[in-house]
Amino acid sequence: DVKVTQSSRYLVKRTGEKVFLECVQDMDHENMFWYRQDPGLGLRLIYFSYDVKMKEKGDIPEGYSVSREKKERFSLILESASTNQTSMYLCASSLEEYSNQPQHFGDGTRLSIL
Amino acid sequence: ILNVEQSPQSLHVQEGDSTNFTCSFPSSNFYALHWYRWETAKSPEALFVMTLNGDEKKKGRISATLNTKEGYSYLYIKGSQPEDSATYLCAFGGGTSYGKLTFGQGTILTVHP
Numbered sequence: 514d515v516k517v518t519q520s521s522r523y524l525v526k527r528t529g530e531k532v533f534l535e536c537v538q539d540m541d542h543e544n545m546f547w548y549r550q551d552p553g554l555g556l557r558l559i560y561f562s563y564d565v566k567m568k569e570k571g572d573i574p575e576g577y578s579v580s581r582e583k584k585e586r587f588s589l590i591l592e593s594a595s596t597n598q599t600s601m602y603l604c605a606s607s608l609e610e611y612s613n614q615p616q617h618f619g620d621g622t623r624l625s626i627l
Numbered sequence: 628i629l630n631v632e633q634s635p636q637s638l639h640v641q642e643g644d645s646t647n648f649t650c651s652f653p654s655s656n657f658y659a660l661h662w663y664r665w666e667t668a669k670s671p672e673a674l675f676v677m678t679l680n681g682d683e684k685k686k687g688r689i690s691a692t693l694n695t696k697e698g699y700s701y702l703y704i705k706g707s708q709p710e711d712s713a714t715y716l717c718a719f720g721g722g723t724s725y726g727k728l729t730f731g732q733g734t735i736l737t738v739h740p
Contacts, residue, residue: 517670544726553636555716555732556671563725571727603671612720612728613659615673 516540519604519619527627532591534622536604544607545587546616547571547579549600556603562587563610594626629653631719633731640707641739647703648734650717654698659720661728662691662702666713674702674715707738 520535538545544563548556548571558571560579568579576598580588587606591598601623605616632651640646652660659678665671675684680695688705704711714735718728 546727548730553732555633556718556730558727558729561725561727569725569727572729605671607726610725611658612722612724612726613676613678614726615661615676616663616671616718616728617673618670620670 517604517606517617517619519602519622521622522620523623523625525625525627526591526594528594528596530591530594532594532624532626534589534591534602534604534624536587536589536619537585538587538606538617539585540606540608540617541584542606542608542617543584544610544614545581546605546607547577547587547589548603548605549573550603550621551600559589596626598624599626600624629719629721629729631717631729631731633715633717633734635734636732637735637737639737639739642707642709644707644738645703645705646707646736647701648715648736650700650702650731652698652700652717652719652729652731653721654696656721656723657695657698657719658722658724660693660695660700661718661720662700663716663718664713665716665733671716704736707736709738709740712736712738
């Protein structure tokens with residue numbers, strides 16, 4: 514079974530802090546994704562990576578950046594956290610760069626920015 | 628941004644009822660349609676990935692159909708059980724999306740004993 518592990522289930526940070534959310538997958542998947550989930554809005558894609566060091570903006574990239582130095586690890590960075598970035602963040606991975614591959618999700622990080 | 632719509636937003640049914648929900652998506656540049664189940668305090672789990680017009684998939688009491696020409700998919704649950712309570716998400720994958728999916732806002736199903 515694919516295992517996608519997010520570093521924290523709950524995180525509380527202060528406005529203006531630089532925040533790192535880490536995600537690791539153990540199945541040699543090419544693709545990795547970061548989403549945020551807000552009530553009534555479903556999962557919205559922040560960034561994705563379809564190869565090591567290949568990164569693409571999703572639908573809501575503003576205020577975020579990502580890093581993928583190794584294939585198994587995909588980090589989401591909040592450069593200067595703001596209260597409107599309080600949300601549930603989900604990481605996912607899929608085998609290849611085709612959209613007929615199911616995505617495998619981590620348990621999520623509930624991030625609060627005070 | 629692609630438009631993927633799910634209805635209803637939420638649904639309450641009694642144990643034993645059968646139910647269904649709808650996902651509508653763009654009918655152009657279609658590559659795949661996914662259904663996921665997301666239970667509280669767990670991670671979303673893939674139910675089905677469908678790629679062909681007319682596809683029907685089944686997993687236990689849950690089944691799904693796909694119409695790519697008109698851009699909709701139905702998810703059916705037969706004889707709902709309390710453990711079926713979850714948010715059901717559909718997601719559209721386009722032909723040039725590098726594996727990227729666009730999710731609907733989800734249908735929250737609550738099954739009352």
